[in-house]
Amino acid sequence: MNAKLTIIGSGSALPTKNNFPTSQLLEFRNKQFLIDCGEGTQIRMRQMNLKNNHIGHIFISHLHGDHCFGLMGLISSFGMLNHTSDIHIHAHPDLEKLMKPQLKYFCEQLPFQVIFCPINPAVNEIIFEDRTVQVSSIPLKHRVPCCGFLFEEKSSDRHIIREMIDFYKIPVWQIGKIKQGEDFTTEEGELIPNDKLTLPPTSPIRYAYCSDTAYTEKIIPIIEGVDLLFHEATFMEDELFRAKATQHSTARQAAEIAKKANVKKLIIGHYSARYSHKTALLNEARQVFEHTELGEDMKSYEF
């Protein structure tokens, strides 16, 4: 397994019997990233026995309740469960103003710090990076400032061919440099070009999360070719007028973005409460982009 996306909630503003409001957990490179945190996120996590010890970063796309009302309960419970690593919340700066008084009142003695990392949803920029992963904002088109997130593995080293180490008697101290692309000179002075010694690095994993948004082709250059795209599909095409009015997308529009951006796979979600069965949404999307799957609460997708 390279990466795993778990849909915690695939609903929208009004939760339904089966769909909690939006939240997702992305796991790769031994890290866990929580994306949005609607009401009941911590409850779904308990229902799934989802381990969350490695959550250190939470990304909030925008400040509508169905994307952030679960934060207080989650943080409060993390406190009781002896979560120890600090929690960084990447969100529009207004969230800090709204949450600080609540954290002070309800979560006085947490065993970790809650650190707010303000983002500007209007621009496409790197908002988090460490040694192996980087996260960028994807400006979206919604009724309030809103952005998606592009999670990318950083380019890894080339893979050295084991047999070549023995054959050319490559000393250990040179292996690092060769993995980074350098050629090798044998003791006899023969130059061995790098491409004879190594194979190309595994292509980095890329996941793009786009919710909530009206149809906008501006995101295509940013998400071009990702391994997995989550794109909201609040409505079906027969509710296009409503999608436009509320600045959401239809299943068909989500698929059009996936097709134009040449992504490997599309998952749709953020369904309006009016759809109790989702097959029609899936069919609508698949007519445009075959590699589409339905996002479902408590289901994981490996990629």
Added chain:
Amino acid sequence: MNAKLTIIGSGSALPTKNNFPTSQLLEFRNKQFLIDCGEGTQIRMRQMNLKNNHIGHIFISHLHGDHCFGLMGLISSFGMLNHTSDIHIHAHPDLEKLMKPQLKYFCEQLPFQVIFCPINPAVNEIIFEDRTVQVSSIPLKHRVPCCGFLFEEKSSDRHIIREMIDFYKIPVWQIGKIKQGEDFTTEEGELIPNDKLTLPPTSPIRYAYCSDTAYTEKIIPIIEGVDLLFHEATFMEDELFRAKATQHSTARQAAEIAKKANVKKLIIGHYSARYSHKTALLNEARQVFEHTELGEDMKSYEF
């Protein structure tokens, strides 16, 4: 049916697979009263198809997250569902300070007003009444200011015996007075005592809600003889030290209160997340007070 209590969530601070945080819906006299509103209350309501058009009053026992983190989501969704009657929130005055900025930010154009009705949890007093129902606070013993609630039907009129109206030719305009206890004088001047004309009124329905609290006998005079008592039972007796330290009760203690207060029936709940099966809690309580039932999420109790 006289009254119906629906347990929306029977859990405590940490939600579990089956137990959402605390919330209850009490229905009687064509009214709906929501008691506490932990995270996920609106979700459970949707899961139960619970109609909530008649909720106009919400009673919050204390400001711990598991009793109030569901308020923002609930109110926000009521707005989208075109709930029209005003919502009165009876709670410690701090709640207004915490919620006002959030309501302003997330719920700008609600089709109803949210009215905060501050209560003083330290005293036993009437905090709400209308023509047929009154609600009083029950001071509890917890780590923060906390009170339970006593819901009481107001005494109804005596029942006039139909045959007596015909026999004594009682005029319609006198019936109201007789129902209220007056005697009747016939045209011939004969005095008919009230108890010959009427039967006693149906005894008023009384429900007492006591969560969260350490064992305290001070509540007994207030809840004496109620039809139904909900008393928290966070722990079992073998965790008595923990119950004391956190100012909660054991199942045995809840039953002792029920017995001493001579209530008709006890429901326990607010279970610690450590108990995946609740039978042992029920058995412990029933050893002291036989008429005990387990509170369970999404279950209704008529009384």
